[in-house]
Amino acid sequence: MQTLKRLSFFLALSLIFWTCTPKTGQKTTETAPQPPTPPAVEEPAKVENTAENDGIIEVIFLQINDVYEIAPLQGGKVGGVARLATLYQQLKEENPNTLFVLSGDFLSPSLLGTLKYQGNRIKGRQMVEALNAAGLQVAIFGNHEFDLKEGELQARLNESGFMWVATNVRHMVNGKPEPFYKEVGGEKRQLPTAFIWEVRDADGTTANIGLFGVTINSNPKDWVYYSDPFQAAQDAAAKLEPVANVVVGLTHLELVQDLKLAGMLPQVPLLMGGHDHDNSIDTVGSVIVAKADANAKTAYVHRMKINTHTGEVFLRSELVPVTAAIPDDPGVKGIVDKWQRIQDEIIGQVVDDPYAVVYHTDVPLDGRESSIRNGQTNLGAFIAAAMANAAKKPVDGAIFNSGGVRIDDQLQGDILAIDWFRVLPFGGQLWEIDIRGSLLQKVLDIGQENKGTGGYLQWHDIQPGPGGWLIKGQPLEPDHVYHIILNDFLLSGHETGLGFFTEEHPDVLKVDKPASGEDARYDVRKAVIMWSRRF
Template sequence: MKKKTALARREALLALAAVLASGCATTSPATPPAPPAGSVRLTLLHLADVYQVQAVDDGQRGGMARAATLRKQVLRDSPHVLTLMGGDTLSPSVESLVEVDGQQLKGRHMVAAWNALGLDYAVLGNHEFDFGDDVLRERIRESRFTWLGANVEDTKAGGLFTGVKPYAVRELGGIKLGLFGVVLPETKTTTKAGKDTHFGDVCEAARGAVAKLREDGAQVIVALTHQTADQDRALTRCVKVDVVLGGHDHEALEDHTTGTPIFKVAADAVDLGRLTMDVDSATATVRQVVWQTLPVTRQLPEDAEFNAAMQPYAALFSKLSERVGRTPVALDARAAEVRTRETNLGSFVADAFRAAAGADVALVNGGALRADAVLPAGGVTRRDLHSILPYADELVVLEVKGDTLRAALENGVSLSREDSRPGRFPQVSGMEFTFDADKPAGQRVLGVTVGGKPLDAAATYRLATLSFLASGKDGYDMLKNQPTTPAMVNGHSPLDVLAEAFRTGTPSPHAQAAGRISRRGSGALAPDARQPPAPLK
């Protein structure tokens, strides 16, 4: 989900003001300059990292029904249009864990939404694999659009992942447009992808796809990617394409540093990206590229056809508005915070897990906490709850030696300098530790205490954590094959544990981070940076 920063909010307000001033809130959005004579204009609409159907920011921005309206406005003005999606939508969708007819949706509603919108192509995102391979195959079968993933292989069957294509060619206005998709290779260790699913080298897969596209007559080639901006830049150095449309970063981007334009949109459909490519009709040379982000705001009416198609899920959206408890303080759930330092939300979740499991210590990876916002003090809804913990995990207790616990912490901070937002970063309870990000990975943890006493390497500790980490994902290989038992004999999930904590006020969240994690080195954070800001309105 998107980061709510003051800058982003200011830019959104400016964009909204521009739309209102131009009178484009309910009419067709402004079109780019006229195409050069003798050229064909191709229009690509782009969304990525869309985790919910409804609007965000208290209904102010986003909403797929509004995006559907905007798309139709563009279709009326532009004859050659494709609608694309840059991955990550089945999970961690806020609604995916809600049950309908006794079964969790697991992204079924998101596929229904994309079908209703009129999506043409999507690249697989890393989070498409969060519910496992079988669920993803089912979602692909339900899709009326094409999933791309040139580097996603089924090693058992000896081909690409079932239902996925490496590339596609579409003729628009007499121009053959080629598209291919790639997803970041680390998906294997950060999701629940199956043992037979392999994520190959992006460069190699891209070269193969482009060669095949050229053989099939593609004149203009677009890479549809789900990886970081740096990985996208590396891709453009590896293979020649005309443009890259990406996802995964959750932030808007326009980058021309490598000579190949790279474009991304912010998450949750708060903007609709519009790329126009004017292609010489005689030589198929791209003569002009214009990128725009069209704000999706409450000024846009919701598309009636889209809402009619989504009517079977209306009760689900209403259920998410139910209040489950309250928090006496604002909780910092911003991704940039929970993935880099201790936050009061991280400590609260870890405390709740440790208390429910009766464990000595608890560890939760920051990447599991997905709300990416500052949750204000006051009532907590079911939607808030699902936005914090949108994964289908179990709470488990592991019997681990002290040296294994230390190794887990080392893994948690192993990317704290090299990767600005590592999902493996640990939020903890029952222990404190200090680390130095300037030291080599594996040697960063300087000291650990458990219950106020120095960590004993030979002692056994009861560790409460998520089954995802206990299976060795996100680099936590040292937790695999440790003695493990379910933490909740009543079958309650981590989501149930958190709901009970909000309902009862026990444990109570702290107003700020409690000083459990101390960071040293050049990447050390200013003390006041740990204070959660006032929530944005």
């Protein structure tokens, strides 16, 4: 099990540094260590080479990012936190100086997170418990961590046995940015803005490895403050360099931002990134920028050799598929199975066989937020077509808000019934309405104005034309009454810019709601599953 040691500070240093020193040969079986109390401010000890060591030390980073599911996906073929736990143990056996890191996005979104258990939404509890047991050591915030409410995020921080690094993210308290914290034994411990991982090998060579973590500011909340990630990373690296043999970064940024940052930090050999969901590896000068696939379909293993005499760093990065070839860790699998039973019991109330294959696609169905909240995607079109198919009488079109799609990923290959619950975890009913054309036009216009947010609309048999909206290929007529099917939330008045759009509006002339669970309109996921089975 990793233990954490205090690292002393420069008097002028504004960063909070923690050190992490692994014990050779000791395995993590339950949780990663709790961070220590922030250390006192004093002069840092320098790394000295002695006659006992050769000045060469090797370390390993196990990197994952954007992990929303604890169980394997695609019928058990890929992913799974229990497999990650085994991979981590295998790497530790190869080299005890192994650091297991997560580059943001894991508390949300997920199907399990939206379900209620013991009276409360789960909201990432399953992720923290499983990752604690798997031995995760360091995580940073992703944009989706702030999907949670303020109190929910605090609860997850308190439960986490791993360290969080927050270089450019602060907690707004009474209008003032302060460090986030986690409570340990009733004590509030501030999250560090950076830390030093202190390592030693068998021949006595020691090294200090500095690490910072920056997050994209794409999920604004009034209780979250983001400083500029580029300046924050530069400042952190500059303050780490005097006390570290090498500095590396964890990032949750868009790839173009990562590449820009790499150009700004030529002395940082490795940026371990997240936010993008497809694996990539790029080189900017001598800086490696690496991202694994979302949901732990793959993990990056970075083997680094440091020459403490010359300062040279040698890096070899390997993308490792996380498949059934890696056995499950029994302890972590027990935790995963527990949460899966909870999930299946709840979903079983809607669909009989959650793990039945209901559809197959060789073309990825795009549910990534960067896509579906900015334009029409094939996944959005599929869902809207399923809604139209579920209607009791022919409709002129179907609309729904893209924020209902929470998978932030692509679907490909065999699609299981439960996958549609992952795509649409909030569910909700489908309502058929008679709506005057003038109101429909206003709703569609605002949907377009909501581009970039969950209020952007996906549709079926509706499209913008050069002279205005087209309904079934014909220009929208303001005085005409259209028969439309939509999700119930969209008619609640709670969507961005659509506070007026409720069933009480005088231009909503009729609302037809499902009467029972036998009606496919009773749950949008049921309607999509029925549509999927037609192909």
